[in-house]
Amino acid sequence: MKTINPATGKVIKDYKEMSFDEVDTIIKKANVVQSDWKLKSFEERASYLNKIAEILKTRKEELGRLMAEEMGKPLNQGIGEAEKCAWVCEYYAEHAEAFLANDAVKTGASKSYVTFNALGVVLAIMPWNFPFWQLFRFAAPALMAGNGAILKHSENTTGCALKIEEIIHEAGVPKDLFRSIIRDKSGMKKVIQHEGIAAVTLTGSTRAGKAVAAQAGEMLKKTVLELGGSDPSIILKDADIEASAESCVNSRLLNSGQSCIAAKRFVVVEEVYDEFLDEFTRLMENRKVGDPFDEHTDVGPQARVDLRDQLHKQVQESVKHGARLVLGGEKPEGEGAFYPVSILTNVKPGMPAYSEELFGPVASIIKVKDEEEAIRVANDTNYGLGASVYSQDVDRAEEIAAAKLEAGCCFVNDFVKSDPRLPFGGIKNSGYGRELGLYGIREFVNTKTVYVK
Structure with missing residues (x-):
């Protein structure tokens, strides 16, 4: 061994x-x-x-x-x-x-x-x-x-x-x-x-x-x-876009994207979709992939080459079925199990990027018509570990988190994380x-x- x-x-x-x-x-x-x-x-x-x-x-x-x-x-x-x-x-x-x-x-x-x-x-x-x-x-x-x-x-x-x-x-x-x-x-x-x-x-x-x-x-x-988890983050039309995008990027790239509770599907209402995607992409582009011993590195290698290759296969399969690569998605040459920070849009049911857990620095952005559809899409998964809601109407977001999302840990205006003081599970x-x-x-x-x- x-x-x-x-x-x-x-x-x-x-x-x-x-x-x-x-x-x-x-x-x-x-x-x-x-x-x-x-x-x-x-x-x-x-x-x-x-x-x-x-x-x-x-x-x-x-x-x-x-x-x-x-x-x-x-x-x-x-x-x-x-x-x-x-x-x-x-x-x-x-x-x-x-x-x-x-x-x-x-x-x-x-x-x-x-x-x-x-x-x-x-x-x-x-x-x-x-x-x-x-x-x-x-x-x-x-x-x-x-x-x-x-x-x-x-x-x-x-x-x-x-x-x-x-x-x-x-x-x-x-x-x-x-x-x-x-x-x-x-x-x-x-x-x-x-x-x-x-x-x-x-x-x-x-x-x-x-x-x-x-x-x-x-x-x-x-x-x-x-x-596992395929955690959704809902971005409502009244969300603070800059703060929401920053939180979502931090969640997606924590531990080089290899976290069960990382946000993986970003469900964005159409009124703010373009604004969110632009800000999210800008922040993702600025994250550095590299040597884990370098203090400036944000994203290290994936834990094993086979895991990196499986992630790339899921990305390719999603693109084959109509997803669009906005960022990344190319397996690098050279030693190590590195994978670039990546963004997929036009993600639909049946694609790995929609239905499976992508355990790495790949984000799925899903456009929805309104809050009702956002909740439906967020719950449209076999997983139920964590979920988050971003909105400046905190009372409304809390109601969605507490009563309407199907997950063990639901956060408002922050990404899901474990805390010794709170129960954790799915x-x-x-x-x-x-x-x-x-x-x-x-x-x-x-x-x-x-x-x-």
Whole structure:
């Protein structure tokens, strides 16, 4: 198993895949240690999480460089990711006890309440695009709830996986409570169905989510799935065009366009379509694609050459069926998995740019007649992760976001982002369950009724 620098195509390191027997031993040891960990007080567990946060902040430049090397994330964005991981650790260290406090319920009993107990050891199957954040947004609440964790990371971010394990152990968390396993995805069914795995969380593609849900379901194990998205941004006729275009470009190009919650379809009412397209194009043209270690780079390489080539195929297929390339769309020559910032217009149903997730720096601009059609087009997708509405009539935009858009996260006059204080997740083919906030920490616990006569 190799990690490859996507900017140069050069092998970073070879790793030996773990045998199932090795993984079996790791899971069994984790269960032994977790039986003691769950008995520790919230204050004790919080001390470890705060120490993890300190290490993340101290080593953020090192971690940013590792992300840039393994999956091409622009360096400043990687540093920011490490800082966000520290934030989620500190957040749950502070709030977990209140989130999991007994919830009294008045009944005919002398005492009745709901209590929240750790489930056990949870398997986390994580993607490469936010290699630290995706893990810590699961691990911080899971560890604070008293669970253990096994991480199976993407093969191309194995170095990040081992670095996460190193940091957690450096903070003093018992070594066997959290482990990273090096295992090809084709060999994961036996791990998912291992009797020592209490539940599974996965962030990844819809196809992967269906496979993991089926395998876990055979053993009646709970899953939380955060899957793909083709998020819409609605631009209404009274939107602040300059501010909206800036926000939309930032959303589309975050992490070099490789984000499940990035805005991908821009649904613009016809009164402001030309103005928005001009401003959006101007801003996109000014974004620099290049070396992720260069502080002036906005968009690094795609994480792998095969992913870049798949993106280009989707663009070509859309153009073949009538989409118009306004910007970019040409696969560059030379080394690395780079792809230009690109814009497609005249995007219609049936095209990949309309119906599929384009995981890269490609924007689909869709003209609609009015607000009613904009809402219909925004919801015309098998996905339901995030959505946003831009309008200076904030009350009206809020009504659309709260009541009319079919997604798990809906934002007004800003692009969708995850926040430790708010639940995060999707509906439809974007998955189920929630991470972060109160609802995230209550996913991997036994919500237990206690009734005393």
